[in-house]
Amino acid sequence: MAQRFHFDLINGHDTIRDTEGVEADDFDEALRQAWTVIEEMRAQGELSDLAGTWQLMVRSADGTILATVPLM
Numbered sequence: 736m737a738q739r740f741h742f743d744l745i746n747g748h749d750t751i752r753d754t755e756g757v758e759a760d761d762f763d764e765a766l767r768q769a770w771t772v773i774e775e776m777r778a779q780g781e782l783s784d785l786a787g788t789w790q791l792m793v794r795s796a797d798g799t800i801l802a803t804v805p806l807m
Contacts, residue, residue: 739796740765742772745803746789762793762801769793769804776806 741756759765769791793802 736760738765740768740801741794741796742769743792743794744789744806745792756796765793766802766804769802773804773806 737758739756741753743753744751789806791804794800
């Protein structure tokens with residue numbers, strides 16, 4: 736059964752919330768989607784100012800933080 740996961744950007748002071756989220760069958764699929772998002776942002780040059788200070792936080796629909804991925 737698909738679940739909703741959200742990818743928030745955080746830097747310790749600011750949080751950019753993902754209010755829409757994505758559907759995934761499980762946490763592993765959600766984490767793969769998170770890496771895809773990071774790679775797409777990197778390819779578009781969107782991480783040049785964010786790398787090192789921002790992280791991508793994966794959370795469940797109920798707000799539970801499942802993983803934090805550094806934006807390198």
